[in-house]
Amino acid sequence: MAKLKLEYIWLDGYTPVAGLRGKTKIVDGDADKFTLEDCPMWGFDGSSTKQAEGKSSDCLLKPVALYPDSSRENGFIVMTEVLLPDGTPHPTNTRATIPDDEGTWFGFEQEYFFYQDGRPLGFPEGGFPAPQGPYYTGVGFKAVGDIARTIVEEHLDACIDAGINHEGINAEVAKGQWEFQIFGKGSKKAADEIWVARYLLLRIAEKYGVDIEFHCKPLLGAYDDPLDWNGSGMHCNFSTEFMRTTGGKDYFLKLMDAFSKYREEHIAVYGPDNHLRLTGLHETQSIDQFSWGIADRGASIRVPHSFVKGDAYKGYLEDRRPNSAGDPYAIAGRVLQTIQTVPTS
Incomplete structure (x- = not known):
């Protein structure tokens, strides 16, 4: 023992x-x-x-x-x-409120910023780094620095050691911004692993004197303002067994009608301050609109080329609206609720 x-x-x-x-x-x-x-x-x-x-x-x-x-x-x-x-779920317990189905698969793309001394990692005191462009998937000290790379590699190893289905990492568009991806079969499993991965990231960053900023738009400003850097999302990739094995254009169009109908319900649980991020700029659709598009990073739901290949309309879809601070339990639960309103026959 x-x-x-x-x-x-x-x-x-x-x-x-x-x-x-x-x-x-x-x-x-x-x-x-x-x-x-x-x-x-x-x-x-x-x-x-x-x-x-x-x-x-x-x-x-x-x-x-x-x-x-x-x-x-x-x-x-x-x-x-x-x-x-008394053993009943606490009102804050969102996990207990969502349905679960191992046949429904979720992949979350968690973006975040490293912060140190009140500013994104790599931002000079009282100023700004070079404009966005070289940072996304960047390599080299000028692009990503040294502390960030150390933390994300340690975090990757910790997640793999924990048995989390971690699918990858990359530096993101803004200076000091990164992303990791988690995939799970079942809404609760996928959301559990995002929360544990967040926990591990926060804990690892402690020893480097770095904070993790999950707010979806920590840097604000007009479109041509040096403060207007990309926000952070948590894109939600999802598929059901029916979507993967059968699909079809008719079903897909009905599904998109349902996502459009419940747009406000989705936005309500997709993370706070999303109006600051979903402006229609920086590869986002406006928060008060719904659209879908093939390989369109500015759509509410992006349809991969593989989904429509041969007019099959079969596979997975990506909801680009959830933000980096959203609750993955609530996000997955809302996606499932909407899917379940569309009959498969």
């Missing part, structure tokens, strides 16, 4: 963006045989996380996913749902 270090993580009650919280529980066990079922229920003081009042502050943590933590000897990360004392 060994002393196992279980880092329980959960989403707090802050709005409009929930924060990640974590604390460590020590248990006896065999690290090679330890499973999710071995993780006990736990609790925390909800009055300190905006999830309870001080006169009745107990909240419960229900383990829902387990990941090896390679940064600790005998360490694990335990993703949890927050429950009320």
Whole structure:
């Protein structure tokens, strides 16, 4: 038997963006045989996380996913749902509210900025770096610096060690901006892994004195203003078993009609301040419009060439509207709700 270090993580009650919280529980066990079922229920003081009042502050943590933590000897990360004392889901528990189906696949493209000393990493004090252009998928100190590359490589290894289905990384369009991609079969699995990947990124950045900025538009300004740098999205790629195996143009057009009909419902859960990002500029559609287009990065939903190949209309689609600070549980849940309004026969 060994002393196992279980880092329980959960989403707090802050709005409009929930924060990640974590604390460590020590248990006896065999690290090679330890499973999710071995993780006990736990609790925390909800009055300190905006999830309870001080006169009745107990909240419960229900383990829902387990990941090896390679940064600790005998360490694990335990993703949890927050429950009320009676065992029912807490109002902040978005994971418990969404449907799940292993046949529905999601891929999230998480963009973010590195920040240090109150500005994006690589921005000079009191000024601006060279205009956008050389940073996207950039190589070399002038393009990406050194700390960022160190952090993203360490983060990549940590995610892979944890068993997260990490699909890639790249420097993004703005100076100090990066992206990682996560794919999962099932809405809850994919969203769990985004949250754990976010947690790992935040924790790794701590030792370098760097913050992670998930706000969708941290740098503002007019289109020709040096402050108007690209915002950050979390594009949501999705497919159902029917979309992958059958599809068809008629079904696709009905699906796009449904996404257009529920545009406001989608925008409501796609992340705060999205009006600052979805302006119709910088490869975005305006927040008050809906459009789809083949390989169109300015559309609300981008249709890959592979989807329409041979007039098949079969495969996956990319919703480009979710932003970098969005809750992947709520995003995936809303996408599923809309898909389920369209009959497949």
